[in-house]
Amino acid sequence: MSQIVCGLDIGSLTAKGVLLEEGRLLAALLLPTGSNGPQTAQDLYRQLLAEGSMGGEVDPYIVATGYGRVSAPFAHKTITEISCHARGIIHFLPQTRTLIDVGGQDSKVIRLEEGKVVDFLMNDKCAAGTGRFLEVMARGLEVSLEELSRTAQDAKAEVSISSTCTVFAESEVVGLIARGRPKGEIARGVMSATAQRIAAMVHRLGVQEPMAMSGGVARNAGMVEALQSELGVRLWLPPEPQMIGAWGAALLGAQYA
Amino acid sequence: MSQPFVALKGRAFWTCSYLPCELSSAFGYQPRRFWAQAGGTPRADRVFPPNLCSGVRASLEEAMRQATAEDLFLLADCCDADRRLADALEASFPGQTFLLFLPRAEESWPELASELRRLAGFLAKKSRRPLEEEALRAAIIEEEALRQSRRQFHARQSLGGVSPITYYEALRSWCGRAPEGSFPLGDPPAEESSDQGERAPILLLGNSLDERSFWEMLEELSFTVVADDLCYGEKLSQVQVQAGVEPFEALARAYLARPPCPRTQRLEERWDDVLRRGIDRGAIGAIFIPTKFCDYYAYELPILVPRLRAAGLPTLVLEMDYGQVSPEQLRTRLEAFRESL
Amino acid sequence: MKAVDLLRRKIEDGTARTLLTSAMAHRFLQIFARRETVPNQYGIELVRNAYLKRKPVAFTSLFFPPELATALGLIPFPLEVAAAMISAMNLAPLFLRKAEECWYGSDLCGFHRLATGLMLAGYLPQPSVVLSTTALCDGSHRFFANVAHHFKVPHLLMEIPNGPTEEAEEGVERQLIQMRGALESKLERRARESDWERVFSYSREQHEEMERILEIGAQVPSVVPGEISLNMVGVFYATAGSPWGLRIFRNWRKQLEKTPPRKENYRLFWMHLRPFYAADLFAALRERGAAIVRDEFSAYPWVPLDPRTPERSLARKICANPALGPISRRLAFAVSQVRASKAQGVIHFSHRGCRQAAGGAYLLKEGLRRAGIPCLILDGDCVDPRDYSLEQMRTRVEGFLEML
The missing domain is CATH 3.30.420.40 (ATPase, nucleotide binding domain)
Incomplete structure (x- = not known):
């Protein structure tokens, strides 16, 4: 099966998510973080899967980043936004x-x-x-x-x-x-x-x-x-500057998955 | 002002007024105090963290903006921030910085004299000429004459006869920073003595106030500074170097005996002196402006402010970033204070 | 209940001030103390001796040699260490607010602000004298001057020049001789050679223990829990020359010799002091397998102390401080310690109110970079927890570890 990875960047104001399959974008989403970080992280993940037409059949490798990265306990790994933004930008401008x-x-x-x-x-x-x-x-x-x-x-x-x-x-x-x-x-x-x-x-x-x-x-x-x-x-x-952290998280996920 | 000794070479920038300008003059350097410039401190901000004294930041900024290989930086280890300034200057201008160990106690004059000799050695090396005692004595006489005229100026000032802007210009001039065409020293314009009746006489406390707009605001709001405690203000004018004594000893003794600053151990004497000058000269209020992140003045606040108030001097405390005045807040505070006097 | 918990409760309900001077309360505290760690036992005994006025108290600054006070029969009471202990007990905000109410602004060093709060709230014992140096920290000069002013006692200040030259040592020796003379006439007691012998011998043995601890820290993997080493730094300076100093560090060394190695992914050298309240930050570091294998202040060099020339010996000890003088000295010391402890990177904790260490942090980082050593500057306050956010710290620290 092809490798599917998900990057979640839970920031102070907005939560961003990216779903990739073999480096190809399946879905990208941005939601306001609101006052309930864990709920937002969960919603973001579900909506990403829905948008990518993944349903419940796949189990992507998830990397969470951003200040709220601990709000996504279902993530396989947490990585700081420093490494994620760096990885994300390198994807677009090596x-x-x-x-x-x-x-x-x-x-x-x-x-x-x-x-x-x-x-x-x-x-x-x-x-x-x-x-x-x-x-x-x-x-x-x-x-x-x-x-x-x-x-x-x-x-x-x-x-x-x-x-x-x-x-x-x-x-x-x-x-x-x-x-x-x-x-x-x-x-x-x-x-x-x-x-x-x-x-x-x-x-x-x-x-x-x-x-x-x-x-x-x-x-x-x-x-x-x-x-x-x-x-x-x-x-x-880059094309969507706000999404770079989530992109980086997903790309790093591909390395760890 | 004549310079009979030797031709002028470069500029000798200083920060602490315990460092005798006589020495750099004797070697042909122009003593200049660092002076905060408008436009923030973007270059210094790369070297110093935000929570370091804004005065030191402004000094580094000025050096980085305009110092040349001919200039020298003569600093004293008067505070942790100045020590770090010496490090930063050394990193940018290798070999051009001298850091003097500045003792606090009057009886430590032999140590200071020895440090001043070391400074003379540095200046001799940099100027490539040996120290001539005659040149040093001449520089002492010249500087003493300047301080004599400063003291006369303060006498007029203490009677309320000097406007804030005039005093600001005088301070700049004494620090070697007079703009072109400013008034001759000790001779403020004649009209100064009139129309001072409506002014509120105040005692001004703090390290240094390089920002012209602050003084303009004092002027606009009809304050007059009858006494001050600034680093480069009246305390420095009170230095009296004895003639006929070995020059290094004379300088060390005189500078350590001047009215004490918050860094010394003569604190009771200092507090009494500041208070007495304010009251004797008829100040009706005090404005206390510690430079942000200056520990010495910050530790003065809890003791000196209650004393000033207890002595009947309403005191306004303004925390101000050196050279970074936010005019709206400043005006509101000063105006309200003026109204309350 | 632990002794520190009892003390915390009593401070919170406002009864501790009276209890601190009650012999009965101290007897109870001694019973609790038996179950405490050795450094806490020292703290409890220090408090008892000082508040019950068993001997005259001298407030001392961190780099003031406590050997001088001990040899003269004084109790050295280290105010900055006391502040760190209060912060570690999570009691700091109460006293910080007290200081701020009385014009001690939040830009000032947290240690000094907190100790000022303790003083203004009436929680410090009455000293007979205040002893401090200008070594490294100029803010401490006026802090101790204000403390002496508050208690109306003499403040004896030692001025430390910028480095270990012969002339500098002579100057400090002269001041020490004067200070000893002043103290001897005030206390009507002389320090004999046998006093110096005893005090210096404790000091030497304590340092030998510390050297062994540093060697243990340099082993790969290291067994030293860095966060505890950083707690011990202040105690190390405060107890030099006393039986407590030797006991604490001998016990600590023995404990380390029995400690099994931890999981170690990263080896770090810590510069300046730690945030004393932030146990969670160190837990986060541990989770990532980051070991603080050595810290700056624990590694300061030892200078032999000769009881026949006590002032000269102490002068040499004070002037040997590698952070005195230009930042290049501190940098060279840091580089040598990173190499000796086989650390991969440096965390410089930039204590907000510290002009000397935090003020030079960027210059230091640049020097370390040139030496090929990565450095993270962590901004915060060592004792004031009010602006602390674990998440902000964690992002910085984890980002740094990911980079190593």
Whole structure:
């Protein structure tokens, strides 16, 4: 029988799953994690099987990753999202030497040599430089995340956001609105501030190209632009950046199965 | 300012005001205190973790942005963060950094004198010229004259006759960081002495305040700084180096005898001195700004703030990242404090 | 019920403060103590001697040589170690909050903040003197100064230069002579050569035990449970020169000699101290077969102590600290220890309030990288559990192990 593997990436905001057969995609799904991680993991797995028309007849080798990886006790193996994101990106861009993964509650920079992780850094325990920071700032500006990205890209200038603390930065944003600064300029300032935090981590490991980006924030065009301009390099984006961790988990599963 | 001794070579950057500028001047270097620049510290953030003193971070940033092979970095082991700054500078600029062992007690002057001789050896090696005692004595006289004019300035300041921005410019100038065309030392503009009546006289405490916008806000909100406890402020002006004594001994004795900083063991004397200056000069409040992640000033807070308040000086504590002022929060706090005085 | 559980309950219900000074309570505690581990027995006796004022108490910093206090008949009471013990009992937040209420901000070192909380809540015994050095940690200078100010007792500070030069040793020796003189006149008691002989002999034998323990740790596979070694570090420094020091480490060595090897997939060298409350992190490491085979502070070199020149000997011991001076010294030491213990990688626990160790962590990591040694910087707090998340730690640690 051909080998079927399943990768589950249970993140802080969303749970992602990928089902592969001999490296071929059978199904991919994304659900909000919600408050009941174990239930979400179970639902995600069932829906993946249904979508891949697997029913109850197959027993894929399952690898769980992400902060909620322990929420999937039915998985055969758990592997950190560091290794999974690395493996996932190598599948799409084998030459990658630096991977930036910005998720809901953390960001990481992974250094790869010939497809292997040789070093990595994660954000300190602080929301600045993560998706959560962008969410809070969008809330302060009373726009959606998509609008935040769009208005930032359209803005001709930017205002500097000096607070690195998320809570203080939000009050700074509110103050800037009160003083009548255009939302687009503030949004661009927010993107720049986030990009600076992430770029500092990249620089700590050294800028090595090709550089790729994964995670939900990679879908935010304004953020990608800000990061590219901060780092002075072009970032390569995989087709579904949010799914890279799940892809990597499934591909690693194929090695262990 | 004339420099009669030798031609100027490079710049000698310093962080701790216990390091006598007389020595670097005597070897022809321009002493300059590191000064926080606008635009954050992206380069330093690659070397230091986020929970290290923002002053040290700003210093490394400035060095990485603009230092050359001709420059020197003269540091004291005054705190753990400065020691790590020495490591980081050594890694980026090999052989250009000197780290001085700085004792705390006044009676340890022989150790400091010996360390200053070691520093002179370093400067001699770097400048490729031996120490000339005449040049050192001349530098001491010159620096002493500068401090004399600083003391005159403080006398005017203590009467409320100096605006915050003028004081800021003076501090920059004393630290070798005066922008082009700034006012001559000890001679602030004449109009300064008038229209100070509505101002709230305050005592300003903290390590250092390089950020101009903070002083502008003090100015806007009609504060006037009548006394300060800044590293490079009035405490440094009080150094008095004796002429006629062996120069290294004179320097070591004078610098260790200056009004004590929070790193010394003369804490009771320090607290009394700060309080007395504030009250004697008619301050009606105090603003205490410890640099974030500076342990020395953080340990001052629990003792000094209650004392200031008990002595009738309402005290505002502002935790501020060096060179990273968030204007909205700062304004709200300062404005509310001004209204309460 | 275990003695530590009893103590925890009494602190929580607020009766411990009175009990700490009650001879009767201590007699009961002694009965419980018999069933405790040897280091806990030491802790219980330390508390009894200090609170019942059996001898004058000297608060000491981690790198202050306790031999000096012991030779002069003082009880060395190590405040940072006391803080670690309180954190290991999961009692830290109560006292941390107390400190923060009184302007001791959360940026300060957790050990010092926690000990400050203990002090402000009235849980520390009355000292006769406060003794500290500036070795490695400058924050400790003002912490101990504030403690001395609170108790209105003298603070004797030893200033340690940046490395083991002849001049540095002379300077420290001079300070030790002055300090001994000051203490002798305050206590009206002199330390004789026989006192130094006794104290130094305990110190030497304790160190011999530690060297044997380090050898055991270097065996492949290692039998040393690293998380317990990391608990013992503070005790090692605090008990040097006392019969307790020898007893604890002889017992520990004997125990290790009987310990069967564990499953070992990874060998790690640990730098700086551990998070004392985070037993689950070490359980997670164990699960993955990751053995902490040696740690930085346990491996500090031994310097022979001569009772005829006690101050010079102690000065040499203090100045031999491989983390004094430029980071290149600490790096060279770390590389040599990684090689000697056959470790594959380094975990540097960057204690949030620590400027000297955490402040140099990136530079250290870069140096280790050049030496071909992978290093994980784990940010956290050694004693304050309030921002701790096992999941965040686990991701970092497991990611690192997967990389090795």
